[in-house]
Amino acid sequence: MRFYRVLLLSAVLSLSMSACITTNSPTTGGKGVSYGDSKAVETVSTDLGSTDIQMTAEKMTMSMLQTPLLQDIIRQRGLLMASPVANKTSEYFDTKLITDTILTQLQKNGVRYVIAGDEMQNQTDELIRQNQTGLYKKSTAAKVGNMQGAQYRIDGSVSSIVKRDASVKDVYYKINMRLIEIESGIVEWSDEKEIRKTLRK
Amino acid sequence: MKKMIALLALGAACAGVCQPIYAADGGSIASKVEELGKIDSLTVTDMRAARRDNLLRIQFTVTNSSPKNEQLYYRFRWLDADGFTVWDEEPWKPEIIYGKQDKVLNAIAPTFKAVDFKLELQSPHNSTTSERTGAGDNPPYR
Numbered sequence: 653m654r655f656y657r658v659l660l661l662s663a664v665l666s667l668s669m670s671a672c673i674t675t676n677s678p679t680t681g682g683k684g685v686s687y688g689d690s691k692a693v694e695t696v697s698t699d700l701g702s703t704d705i706q707m708t709a710e711k712m713t714m715s716m717l718q719t720p721l722l723q724d725i726i727r728q729r730g731l732l733m734a735s736p737v738a739n740k741t742s743e744y745f746d747t748k749l750i751t752d753t754i755l756t757q758l759q760k761n762g763v764r765y766v767i768a769g770d771e772m773q774n775q776t777d778e779l780i781r782q783n784q785t786g787l788y789k790k791s792t793a794a795k796v797g798n799m800q801g802a803q804y805r806i807d808g809s810v811s812s813i814v815k816r817d818a819s820v821k822d823v824y825y826k827i828n829m830r831l832i833e834i835e836s837g838i839v840e841w842s843d844e845k846e847i848r849k850t851l852r853k
Numbered sequence: 854m855k856k857m858i859a860l861l862a863l864g865a866a867c868a869g870v871c872q873p874i875y876a877a878d879g880g881s882i883a884s885k886v887e888e889l890g891k892i893d894s895l896t897v898t899d900m901r902a903a904r905r906d907n908l909l910r911i912q913f914t915v916t917n918s919s920p921k922n923e924q925l926y927y928r929f930r931w932l933d934a935d936g937f938t939v940w941d942e943e944p945w946k947p948e949i950i951y952g953k954q955d956k957v958l959n960a961i962a963p964t965f966k967a968v969d970f971k972l973e974l975q976s977p978h979n980s981t982t983s984e985r986t987g988a989g990d991n992p993p994y995r
Contacts, residue, residue, distance in 0.1 A: 691993070706944035718905070718908055
């Protein structure tokens with residue numbers, strides 16, 4: 653009887669020991685760094701964050717997509733561009749994060765857009781390289797003067813109202829976006845996203 | 854009864870008012886909602902789906918049976934007719950549902966390719982069973 657008890661105990665022990673063996677994860681580096689969910693709701697501070705940018709871009713894309721004008725632009729292969737979104741808040745953040753995401757999401761639905769602003773420098777540099785350095789065959793070099801202008805541009809602004817007392821900080825953000833016909837200046841579509849963030853100390 | 858009305862509404866949306874949406878699993882609310890753990894006081898009591906301007910539109914009502922405010926996190930998964938996802942993972946969206954409130958929430962598919970959807974719901978007060986631990990313990994915020 654005692655023999656069976658010892659046998660059973662050793663079997664359980666060996667089973668539990670084998671269960672403890674784990675494989676190494678395919679990671680390298682220190683234990684302090686880890687990857688998180690990029691789609692998680694970020695509540696680190698009341699500043700404009702990843703969730704605000706993602707929700708705003710998502711709302712604007714959905715709102716723009718359902719307008720008949722944008723569906724016409726897709727059908728007629730019209731061109732869009734994005735002007736810099738004005739940051740009227742006291743915080744610093746790159747407003748291109750919003751327009752870049754909107755343009756990417758629109759393009760997945762068939763919208764074509766042209767580059768503008770600070771991206772133009774790379775484009776003109778490449779055209780100059782192909783046409784003026786003498787390094788390229790003329791028959792294969794991209795011709796100067798064939799770039800296409802957009803018919804519509806996306807514009808917008810981010811504003812905020814900050815209120816605080818001893819125990820609460822409340823920030824109200826309003827992000828406004830517009831689709832403007834460049835030739836006429838007519839605002840063909842506009843929408844806004846409101847966000848309230850509260851910090852209790 | 855409320856659930857029955859909601860089901861009928863979803864059916865009507867699919868059949869008559871607009872183009873039908875693809876619902877391989879019958880088109881009931883339960884088949885469209887995925888709760889991460891059991892949400893005790895929040896319930897999806899109504900859900901409508903319609904196709905307008907070539908885009909799938911969803912409207913759903915979340916009812917808070919508790920007198921306290923409840924935090925809800927939700928997002929959609931957009932699917933094609935074969936059940937493949939046709940859009941990137943959406944960000945989780947936070948929403949406060951006041952005590953005893955029926956909150957109506959709307960969404961529009963971000964792509965023309967979406968013909969079906971799943972609604973993911975999470976609440977920090979989710980309860981979990983021993984078979985499915987973890988989901989409710991790790992809310993989608995940081």
